[in-house]
Amino acid sequence: MNVTARHRPEAAGLSPWLAPALVAAAFLLAGGAAAQDTGRWEVGAFAGGSFGTRIYQNESTDIAIGNGAAFGLRGAWNIDRSFSLELTLSRATPRLEAISPSTGASLAPSAPVDVTTYEVNGLYGFGEGRVRGYMGLGIGAMTLHPFVPGVSAESDTRPVVNIALGGKVFLNERLALRVDGRYRFRSASPGTSTVICGDLGCYGFTTNLYSSAEITGGVSYRFGGPRIWDLPPAPASPTSTAVLAAPSRRPAPKERFFATAGEIALLEVVPWAYSRYVTKEDFAFISMATLKENFKAGFGFDADSFDMNQSMHPFHGSLYFNAARSNGYSYWESGAFTMAGSLIWEFGMENTQPSINDLVNTTLGGMSRGEMAHRIGIMLRDNRATGVTRFWRELSGLVVDPMGGLNRLVHGEMTRSFANPDERFPSRFTFVTDLGYRHVTADADSPNQALVSLSAIYGDEFAGEIRKPFDSFWLEADLASAGVGLTRIEGRGILRGWELGDPKARLRHIFGFFQEYEYFNNESQVFAAQIFAAGLLTRYTVGTDLQLGTDVMAIAFPLAAIETTNFLNPETGRSYDFAPGGGLRLAGRLYRKEQEILRIGYGLAYAHTANGSSSSNVLQFFRASARLPLGKNLGMGAGYSWYSRRTTYSGFQEPAGTQSEWRLFASLGL
Helix, strand or coil: CCCCCCCCCCCCCCCCCHHHHHHHHHHHHHHHHCCCCCCEEEEEEEEEEEECCEEEECCCCEEEECEEEEEEEEEEEECCCCEEEEEEEEEECCEEEEECCCCCCECCCCEEEEEEEEEEEEEEEECCCCEEEEEEEEEEEEEEEECCCCCCCCCEEEEEEEEEEEEEEECCCCEEEEEEEEEEEEECCCCCCEEEEECCEEEEEECCEEEEEEEEEEEEEEECCCCHHHCCCCCCCCCCCCCCCCCCCCCCCCCCHHHHHHHHHHHHHHHHHHHHHHCCCHHHCCCHHHHHHHHHHCCEECCCCHHHHHHHHHHHHHHHHHHHHCCCCCHHHHHHHHHHHHHHHHHHCCCCCCEHHHHHHHHHHHHHHHHHHHHHHHHHCCCCCCHHHHHHHHHHHHHHCHHHHHHHHHCCCCCCCCCCCCCCCCCCEEEEEEEEEEEECCCCCCCEEEEEEEEEEECCHHHCCCCCCCCCEEEEEEEECCCCCEEEEEEEEEEEEEECCCCCCCEEEEEEEEEEEEEEECCCCEEEEEEEEEEEEEEEECCCCEEEEEEEEEEEEEEEEEECCCCCCCCCCCCEEEEEEEEEEEEEEEEECCEEEEEEEEEEEEEECCECCCCEEEEEEEEEEEEEECCCCEEEEEEEEEEEEEEEECCEECCCEEEEEEEEEEEEEC
């Protein structure tokens, strides 16, 4: 049986418990650049409510872990004014409830179940004075221990991840009141296709996740260090001896919470209203009953198209993100608004089960795509320009960053003359277009194709642009004349980096954390994922004009989409699978006068299927290209690439699918 994918959708993450830990680690390490205060311990106690979801359903039985009291203890180490590492022990006492899906009648007496959770969170704090907010990601373990009369029920412990949002009000320099909200995702045995029926009809879902919410209030007590509202702000310069190319000299813009919240509300209501009243989509018929059902069902995986999940959701997330970013919030704070917008949509604006894949793609894809759009939009706009020049600059900025353009219009900045941001331009920005021909092997339907490749580089890590998220990033895309058109998108931005030696030396190293997006659509791989990476960048100055650069990266993706069949799986409703995983990537580049003349790269990724037809996937690529400069902005070149996918299914394994191609092109740079 050969189920190698041939039909490909139109163009548009390590296990799920380890990816949030990587983000938390990035948060914590990023905090090392801020002003260090005296180490501060914090302890606290809390109590509140736990809100569980369905854990099993078939045609005759619907079993859920209901609501109950929750309480526990927390201990934290505050690294600096923004970042902390926290350990939590939480205990909840809900009850197992079994009802008939058709009648709603109870099928058995409810039984108590103990829910015990141990977790470690990385928290990012924001705000000033006595009132402080925070958000975070965590990893740990959850034990479910039911007590069913007459049945020998054993406890079951499995990994759990969580997202957290909360705030503190300091009553004095040590004691604070605290409100905390968490949503947890716990692995469970893979579910089979089931049906949920309600007033609007029936729909199916599959899931291997158990999710629950916890809302608590409590107190915390802080030991040592200055009063929280007296902490100094982080310094403007990094700890590295490298000098930022464009250090900021102006105060941070004012944060506009109500403007941000209002715009996110519009981004929820407008697409919902269009779907409900214009196109009359089934999912848009919502009510309090569907809201209640969504909370009861918890998170699962949806059956939307590949381009909807992997492209449209990140775009929608970028609108959430830039609603906050253009209203004065930082990268991470804007990410919290993005996650909130995604949660509101998943639970409240659709009548289908909330999708974990949508939450991942909307939040992480919205953050990376939104930040690149935000920075390019700032570069395109010119607050000192007038007349026709001002018009075209504002229009181009609006196209790239719609929410930034909207806020400029609302706040009267589109026509007003005022100073440009200090960080309007990075130390380096290049844009290169390749026009040429490519030949695709592996029995492609159209082996000979015209090709357009676009490449943009913003900033330079070795110029010191490593302090804030996306101080430097690059973005590449390939478009072909046949097939789906868009065959590749790759984008990578630095989250935080550190110079590991003398920045004046010929051989330099930077260790960093990165956030990425990858999309491939070829004969062997239809793959897309939000990715985190950690690794070493090296640059060696060979002579006056030559520089050699290398990248060595470990990567992790919380949930990739990988097409594995050429038919729709009747259980999932998709031809592609969702899978967390990780891998490595190696690359080398040779530059002459900052123009790339040689590139070689290799990547390997392993993905364990969480929901889909396959058991696992191993993906590889190799690419090499050479360029001959013909002038400052002109050149010509050639390249070769190879892609491979080996998919394992339950009970059998098919041969690896491969594609190789070579290309010839002419280059035009800006």
